[in-house]
Amino acid sequence: DGGITQSPKYLFRKEGQNVTLSCEQNLNHDAMYWYRQDPGQGLRLIYYSQIVNDFQKGDIAEGYSVSREKKESFPLTVTSAQKNPTAFYLCASSIVLGQADYGYTFGSGTRLTVV
Amino acid sequence: AQKITQTQPGMFVQEKEAVTLDCTYDTSDQSYGLFWYKQPSSGEMIFLIYQGSYDEQNATEGRYSLNFQKARKSANLVISASQLGDSAMYFCAMRENSGYALNFGKGTSLLVTP
Numbered sequence: 001d002g003g004i005t006q007s008p009k010y011l012f013r014k015e016g017q018n019v020t021l022s023c024e025q026n027l028n029h030d031a032m033y034w035y036r037q038d039p040g041q042g043l044r045l046i047y048y049s050q051i052v053n054d055f056q057k058g059d060i061a062e063g064y065s066v067s068r069e070k071k072e073s074f075p076l077t078v079t080s081a082q083k084n085p086t087a088f089y090l091c092a093s094s095i096v097l098g099q100a101d102y103g104y105t106f107g108s109g110t111r112l113t114v115v
Numbered sequence: 116a117q118k119i120t121q122t123q124p125g126m127f128v129q130e131k132e133a134v135t136l137d138c139t140y141d142t143s144d145q146s147y148g149l150f151w152y153k154q155p156s157s158g159e160m161i162f163l164i165y166q167g168s169y170d171e172q173n174a175t176e177g178r179y180s181l182n183f184q185k186a187r188k189s190a191n192l193v194i195s196a197s198q199l200g201d202s203a204m205y206f207c208a209m210r211e212n213s214g215y216a217l218n219f220g221k222g223t224s225l226l227v228t229p
Binding site: 105 | 119124150152157158159160162206208215216217218219220221222
């Protein structure tokens with residue numbers, strides 16, 4: 001079955017460490033996105049990529065980095081510069097269809113806790 | 116500025132009753148899409164329904180319908196015949212033609228009671 005796989009489901013990190021969250025899709029979607037979710041805040045966009053080897057900052061990119069070397073993969077690195085990284089992270093993908101988009105698909109999320 | 120506003124942090128509804136979750140949006144684009152997602156306690160985002168700005172009829176998907184009032188910039192989700200499994204967070208989102216990703220509201224927590 002096609003879908004998005006995020007791993008791990010739970011992740012613990014010590015302060016000062018970088019950590020990478022995995023996101024893989026087999027839907028043949030061109031676009032991929034990373035969102036952060038905090039209680040009462042909804043989802044906020046961190047980074048997005050419309051094509052391989054290209055990505056753009058979203059609304060809260062500070063302290064995060066991404067890469068898009070393959071169409072299927074869009075890993076997110078939470079760096080030590082991110083001041084408050086404890087959150088729920090969701091990866092998504094979509095077919096870019098010109099004037100309108102359909103079918104945003106989300107992964108099951110990674111819950112990151114800094115200890 | 117907030118592009119999607121969901122004014123109801125929490126809602127209660129009795130099983131088998133209908134419930135309306137409010138969503139208003141702000142955009143100057145003529146072409147845009149509106150989405151509703153359900154997020155159960157497990158965390159995954161489940162797509163419920165989509166409405167395009169040029170669609171003349173309100174979208175419907177099973178027990179879900181979207182009350183789209185373009186002039187008022189509102190896109191309320193109506194859930195008919197509520198079930199206990201409908202208890203979850205519900206998010207309204209918009210994709211503008213000039214934008215690059217979905218903008219989400221802060222969500223409404225729905226609790227269905229027996």
